[in-house]
Amino acid sequence: MCDIMDKQILGEKGEDMAAAFLKKEGYKIIEQNYRTPFGEIDIIAYEGAMLVFVEVKARKNPTFAVPQLAVNRKKQQHIVKSAMSYVSSKRIKDKGLRFDVIAISIFDDTKKIELFKNAFEPDNMRFI
Numbered sequence: 461m462c463d464i465m466d467k468q469i470l471g472e473k474g475e476d477m478a479a480a481f482l483k484k485e486g487y488k489i490i491e492q493n494y495r496t497p498f499g500e501i502d503i504i505a506y507e508g509a510m511l512v513f514v515e516v517k518a519r520k521n522p523t524f525a526v527p528q529l530a531v532n533r534k535k536q537q538h539i540v541k542s543a544m545s546y547v548s549s550k551r552i553k554d555k556g557l558r559f560d561v562i563a564i565s566i567f568d569d570t571k572k573i574e575l576f577k578n579a580f581e582p583d584n585m586r587f588i
Contacts, residue, residue: 474518475502478562481573487512491546498541503562511555513543515579518564531561531579540582 479489482505491504503514517530531539539559547557561579565572 474562474564474566475516477518477564477571477573478514478516479503481562481575482514485575494542494546496542496545498545499538501539501542501546504546507558509556510558511547511552512558512560513539513546514560514562515539516562516564518566520566536580536582543582 475492479492482503483489485507487505487507489503489505492502494501494504501513502516505512505514515531515535536559543557543559546552547555558578559580559582561576563572563574563576
């Protein structure tokens with residue numbers, strides 16, 4: 461039980477750190493923790509005219525793989541389906557879409573934030 465709570469707290473802290481980082485980078489945050497029938501999108505933001513869907517991965521144990529590797533093919537498919545659901549529900553048209561990943565590593569007193577723009581490309585992406 462404690463492990464699950466620790467992961468949830470780390471996830472929330474990571475998402476807050478990511479949102480603050482993105483704001484400093486000039487992104488305009490429009491949604492956080494947006495839920496769809498296909499899953500959750502951690503952050504939805506605009507970078508200029510580009511609509512960006514951001515997956516945040518945080519790790520605090522250096523023995524595990526780097527955080528960005530946790531965004532595997534299956535996770536990418538869920539993110540894309542969730543993004544298409546969002547675009548459809550908000551009736552967004554004629555916007556460029558991008559999928560970014562933010563990897564956060566927290567070890568001892570060291571915090572490292574890495575932004576991977578255009579981290580993956582969806583297969584056959586279509587507006588619903």
